[in-house]
Amino acid sequence: MPRVVIFDEFGGPEVMHVVEEALAEPAAGEVRVRMEAFAVNPLDQMMRSGASPAPVPLPQARLGVEGTGVVDALGPGTTGLSIGDPVILTAVPDANVRGSYADYTTVPASRVVVRPTGLGITEAAAVWVAFSTAYGALVEKAGMRPGDHVLITAASGGVGRAAMQIARQIGAVPIAVTRHAAKEDELLAAGAAAVVATDHADIVEAVAHHTGGTGADVVLDLVMGPGQQDLLKAARPGGTLVAAGFLDPRPAPFPAGPPLTVFSYRSFEHTLDAVVVKRMAAFLNAGLRLGALRPAVDDKAFSLDAVVEAHRHLEKGLHAGKKIVVTTS
Structure with missing residues (x-):
């Protein structure tokens, strides 16, 4: 049975x-x-x-x-x-x-x-949640565009890795955030244009350095919790923050600082919408064919x-x- x-x-x-x-x-x-x-x-x-x-x-x-x-x-x-x-x-x-x-x-x-043709079984089992979540948050919700500086927390996780690849495919500039400087080389190899290690650097100062002083256009917060305040300060005025994770269960204070658009995002918001799923699948198939997207297994x-x-x-x-x-x- x-x-x-x-x-x-x-x-x-x-x-x-x-x-x-x-x-x-x-x-x-x-x-x-x-x-x-x-x-x-x-x-x-x-x-x-x-x-x-x-x-x-x-x-x-x-x-x-x-x-x-x-x-x-x-x-x-x-x-x-x-x-x-x-x-x-x-x-x-x-x-x-x-x-x-x-x-x-x-x-x-x-x-x-x-x-998708050519995708092995283990990769196919691991591709959808990470890439649909990252795509939905960055493209459908935040409207990420070519040239945008995109700050990505929990960048070494599955969704974070997918977000860096999707940003690259769009023509945006992914900036990875990690708690450990030892992960810098790994994240650069995974597609980050720059890495901010919070055990060695102040996130607001580092993001200002990597963006020429303007701040991040889009912030993908996959952690939440009190640390979100620093992410808000690292964004440019008029930028967008998408809260799409829950790794830190502590309350996130009400956003304060520069005027921003703040979204809360859950993937079922889009994966239950057949029209958006069609766009997600087309984007994924194109990225896989080009070799721009690949799940980390x-x-x-x-x-x-x-x-x-x-x-x-x-x-x-x-x-x-x-x-x-x-x-x-």
């Missing part, structure tokens, strides 16, 4: 376990996807531990907002896809019910896109039966900001 990862209580990785469940039939307008691989995301960790911003009903909650596989069955009236099509999941807002940590999942047909892949170990790998930071992938076969 097909396997699925569930958890019945909140806690550490050990609360997850693999069970067998009957194969579900897709409803009208849905597809059933035979999963080949999925990525482990911080949101999965938050759901599992009880720290998710949205409630997670227990018991038998599922996990997984990202993955790739092959269309295995079509529900009544489903069009535009065929059995055997390789696809990527684009949105799983009800991951506690349809999560990708499984051999199979059913989703509305509008929530998958055809897997951890060297170690895990099997479904080792999903607990995969989460421990995430919590220990052994993935160095790269996506952790679990394969189902």
Whole structure:
């Protein structure tokens, strides 16, 4: 019987376990996807531990907002896809019910896109959440343009790396922010035009230096918390800050300082919009063809039966900001 990862209580990785469940039939307008691989995301960790911003009903909650596989069955009236099509999941807002940590999942047909040609299974499993979040925040929300100086926090993480690549593809100038100067060479190699290490430099002064004194046109804040005040000061008057992360759970004071446009962003805002998803997929496909976009994947892949170990790998930071992938076969 097909396997699925569930958890019945909140806690550490050990609360997850693999069970067998009957194969579900897709409803009208849905597809059933035979999963080949999925990525482990911080949101999965938050759901599992009880720290998710949205409630997670227990018991038998599922996990997984990202993955790739092959269309295995079509529900009544489903069009535009065929059995055997390789696809990527684009949105799983009800991951506690349809999560990708499984051999199979059913989703509305509008929530998958055809897997880009030439993209391997592990990369396909790890590409969508990071790149759609970064694209949605920077392009759709902030209106990033060529020549913009873009300040990116948590730059060594999956979304941060994707944001640097997307900025480069647009013709913008990505400035990476990290807490550790030891990551500077790695971030430059990943696409940063400049790196600000907050353990060695004042972020406001450093950004002024890298922007010729004008400040950042766009700030992508993937951390939040009290540190956001320094980011606001590093932006130019009239610039834009997009708060798209939650790595620091402490309150972020009400924005003060230069006049800015401030947005709060969550990826489902766009990944549930079929028109925007079409633009996202076209942008991603173009970037992949040109070699401008590529997901950073951890060297170690895990099997479904080792999903607990995969989460421990995430919590220990052994993935160095790269996506952790679990394969189902």
